Amino acid sequence: MKIKAFFYLYLFLFPNSYCYSQFDSTGFTLEIAAKDLSEDVSVMSSKNDELLILIYELSGEDSILNAPVFVSQFILDTSDRVEKIDKLSFTKNRYQIFLIELDDDRTVEQIDPVIRIYNNEILRLFKDKKYNLLQTYFGNNDLLGYAELNFHEKDKPIEIECKGRLNLDSYYYTMKFYKNF
Secondary structure (H helix, E strand, C coil), rough: HHHHHHHHHHHHHCCCEEEEEEECCCEEEEEEEEEECCCCCCCCCCCCCEEEEEEECCCCCCCCCCCCCCCEEEEEEEHHHHHEEEEEECCCCCCEEEEEEEECCCCCCCCHHHHHHHHHHHHHHHHHHHHHHHHHCCCCEEEEEEEEEECCCCCCCEEEEEEEEEECCCEEEEEEEEEEE
C-alpha cells in the first residue's frame, strides 16, 4: 500500500512538464502558444522545442534578481503547440520573465544563477541582437525572449510576443496572462 501511495505521489509531483511556483493557488492563467517552433526548419531538427520559463519578482529600481518565483519546463511540438498553466497569483506589481529553449543538458539549477548574476549583461546582449555572445551564458540553449510584467491593472490581460531568428530557423511564441474569473 505504501509503495502504491508513493507511486501516485510521484506521478502527481513529477508530471510530463517540470513546474514549480511560490504563487498562491488562485488568480491568473498563463498560456504559451507556439506559432512557429524554433526547431522545425531542417531535416535534422527535432520538430519540438523544450522550453523553460523563469519568472522573477522585481523590487525597487535595482535589477537584482532573487530566486525565481515561478519555473516551468515543458515541450511543445507540431501536434501540441499550447501549454496552459492555471492558478498563478501575482502578489506584487513587477516581474521579469524569461523564455529559453533548452538544447543541452543544463538544468534549471544551472541556468537560474547565471540569469540572476548576469541579468543586465544578458538583457543588453539580447536587445543588441548579439545572440552569439549569449552562448557565453547559455551554452547551446537559446534565450527566445524576455519581458517585464506589470500587474497594476490585474483584470487586464498581458500579452507578450517572442519572435525572431536564430541561426537558420525562425521562431514565434506568444505568452498571455489573463485573470481567472
